[in-house]
Amino acid sequence: MPTDVLESPVSVPATPVTATARRPRRRLRTIGSYTLLTVGALIILFPIYVTIVNSLLSPDQLVHQPPPLFPTNPQWHDYSAAWNGGQMSQYVTTSAIMTAIIVVGQLVTSVLAAYAFAFLTFPFKRTLFALCLATLMIPLEVTFITNLDTITSLHWFNTYAGLSIPFLATGFGIFLLRQAFLQIPRDLQEAAQLDGYGHFKFMLRVAVPLARPSLAALAVFSFLGAWNQYLWPLVSTGGTTPLNTVQIGLKQLLGTQVSTIPVSLAGAVIAFVPLVILLLIFQKQLVRSLTAGAVK
């Protein structure tokens, strides 16, 4: 299964015998394909485009009919209003810190555990690995009730600890990295051992560098999950207190008045931009992690 689903040219063009006779039909088909693709792209991009345009309109233009399709007089102050007055700067900081803790934590705990499951022999190995996978079947919808009590009794309510510590380990990450570690040839281990490498040296100098693609996939996947999560930040901070993530902040920012709409739209653009950048840079890794379960 190719991991670069989004980039690689896949279908080999047919080479029919009567190439010349088919050419006009093929061209028609190509035009048809482009039309279909462009219509699809426009439908998907339309909501995003309208959001960006509307975030730059004044309240008067916003209710103007027909609605302007281009911001002739862009109102950039809506962005500074969202950033400062709407506290998006604070929300972004909170989300960034929480996401960083979760991504780093998941990478570390997954590397350590996956290494043990891939390279070491110990009693109850299969059982313990099955337990790691079993966590994938216990959804947050079940655990959040007790986890709220737990973080409250630890005085972690509305703190970074409460936001992030419950997510520092992931069964998916252990599974993904174990798979990657198992690909490493036995010869390499034995050679490293001959060179006097201990387990930690082998892990850091050989195993982790060789598993880089999977580590990157896991990092992008956890980033996406942490940045976009909604349920836990909502309940574990009370939703109205200062430690709000971007997602919860957007809810506070959402106004019902016409005059506040551009500000909340600017907030949405601010929340979305880091992820678009993520998609553009790491699309390969993202697709790899998303289809890690779907297709081998």
Add this chain to the structure above:
Amino acid sequence: MTAVTTAPPVVPDPLGGDGAGAGAARDAGGSSVTRSRRRKQSLLAYLLILPAMMLFGVFSFYPFLRNFKLMLYETPPVPGLPPHYVGLHQIIPTITSTQFTQSLVTTLFLVVLVVPISLLAGLGLAVAAHRKLKGMAVYRVIFSSTVVSSVAVASVVFGTLLNPVVGLLPWLGINPNPPALESSTWALPAVALITIWQFLGLSFIVMLAGLQSVPDELLEAARIDGAGPWTRFWRMTVPLLSPTIFFAGVISTIYAFQAFGAIDILIGSQNAVRLHTNVLIYNIINTLQIENNAGAAAIMSTVLFLILLVLTLLQIRLLERRVSYAN
């Protein structure tokens, strides 16, 4: 380095204990040296998995088990009184209550609205993007772009698109009264629309990956045999992709069962019941946070867990099948 293929000789441990390669551990033998080395390796392994296991214990297994205990305690309707033990007596009234059955029906409606449309749309886009054409990479990025959108962003975006005063709807003369998000008929379809848009990117990615694993010769042969695009799609692509479609169906069902953010942001707990948008998970959150009734919340979350468990097991079964195909 690759020349070393023989069994590793016993070397002095440079790092004091953890120097044994994985190969050595599999050596059979009852000598005390091997046994102590094996013990050291086990100890190291337990140390390595300890952080993850502790976190799983505290934040997954303990709450999972405690949920069953919570189900046995009832919170009195009078605030301030502690929950008391009622055994299994709370379970039947909770799952037969109108509020719960209605939330279950609402959730199923949402699933029915979301799953078929997002599958068809994802498949359609994937088929369109499967050809080798110039600029296809750009289209693929666009089609998969909504995979990174969060529910809050999608809610703000569509909340404005559906606004009765701003933008396109009033211009197009579509002025439903009450507005879509305040109507008991259209609020749930609006939430479904947001969920579909958000899921479309993942649906596309999964379908495209599946499509790429279908041998091109098959579709090409059908084309040469004179099958039109419509026939090829329904008679060839869909049957060949059925494992992928089924898989995408399961993950989109799980996704739809867990969706509630758009309801929290655009509709709110006060209006959720009235507008028929009080989905299961939202009902659980409000039972816990507003009614402060952990016992009832635990019962309902167990029902949700069982539904998701069946779906997840189905998903794993499909994965195993797919993986064995690939091998």
